[in-house]
Amino acid sequence: MRPVRTALAGALLGALTLAACGQSGSTTADAPPATPATTAASSQAAAFPVTVQAGNGAVTVPAKPTQIVSLSPTATESLFAIGAGPQVIAVDDQSTYPADAPKTDLSGFKPNAEAIIAKKPDLVVLANDTGGVVAALAKVGIPVLLEPAATKLEESYDEIADLGAATGNKDKADQVTADMKRQIEQFAASAPKDAKLSYFHELDNTPYSVTSSTFIGQIYAMFGLTNIADEAPDAAGGYPKLSTEFVAKADPDLIFLADTKCCGQSKETLAKRPGWGGLSAIKKDQVFPIDDDIASRWGPRVVDLAKAIDEAVKKAAG
Known part of the structure; x- marks a missing residue:
């Protein structure tokens, strides 16, 4: 797990000390008593500057950002989930959730x-450093968090923690990850693992699939399922292209379709394949469509998967 480090911890300690002094002293018309809301806001402000260890190394965010640009659909979902939505001014063309x-x-x-x-951001979050964009933005003094695709659940939780620290929403981020862990563990614990079921997860109608070494594959493994793609002759970095003959011979008990939106796949279209x-x-009606976006992102909606x-x-x- 990448550690999240808060710079100038003494500033936060000082803010708490001042808050305590304010509560114990008398108030005047010019100095109204602190309310929980104002105290929380002061604590958030005191937490900056903050240094986050992201995929591009240690990144320091000097002040609570109010002009965030997200170039990662997963990061967009996470930012809104942790309460940073009002701080986001622009997202990329693939960020479809939330709708607003x-x-x-x-x-x-x-x-x-x-x-x-041109958007004048005070924080940019992205998943890929294509074309040296991280260095280009750093050159003009814009803090950039590189949060690449998670390879395991712990990395997903860690990236949400990074975003919480970088945006001043640490408590909410901690709550989100705690809820994710609890719900996923509950689902996995209640699954009938003695059923010894096999499955095929289809990424597209080529068909590409995933092995158990991938982020998605690890989620399935929590439910005691056997992945037919693990026996593919060419693992291709965890994303093998399977032949129709390979899938037919493996005859999986369950088929999960993550290409219903992109490629219009269904039980009916599968049945027409050689x-x-x-x-x-197919015969037992065990073909399950999964929202393409949910199956390809590693943010809070992993719970839905x-x-x-x-x-x-x-x-x-049964």
Whole structure:
């Protein structure tokens, strides 16, 4: 886990000390008593500058950002989940959730430094350092958090913690990750793991899949499922391209489709593929569509993915 370090911890300690003194002293018309809201705001302000250890190293955010640009759909979801939504002024063209995120034509795949700078951000969050954009933004003094795709759940939690610290929403970020852990663990614990079910997760209709070494594969493994893609002749970094013959021979008990939006796949389209009409999952109605976005992001909605898997396993185990 990447550690989150807060700079000038003494400043925060000093703020708490001042708050204590204010509560014990008498108040006047010019100095109204502190309320929980004002005290919280003061504590957040005192937490800056903050240094976060992100994918691009130690990043110092000098003050609580109010002009955040997110070039990562996952980061966008996380920012809104931890209460930083009002601080976000622009998100990339792939950020589809939440619906009220300020979507623009900015690209996270091919980020344009000049277009980003034009938004006058005081914090930029992205998942890829394409074209040296991190260095270009750093050159003009804009703090940048590089939060790449998580390879395991702990990295997902850590990235949410990074965003919480960098935006002044640490407490809410901690709550979000705690809730994620609790819910995912509850789903996994209740799954009937003695069913010994196999599965196929389809990324697209090529079909590409995922092995158990990937972030998505690790989620499935928590439910005691056997991944047919683990036996693929070419793992391709965890994302093998499987032949229709390979899937037909493996005959998975469950099929999860993460390409219903991009590629319009369904149980009916699968049944038309050569040799797939007789698959057990199709005949027994064990084909489960999963929202493409939820299945490809590593933010708070991983809980929704875990819930979908849980429901599928319980239905199949009957």
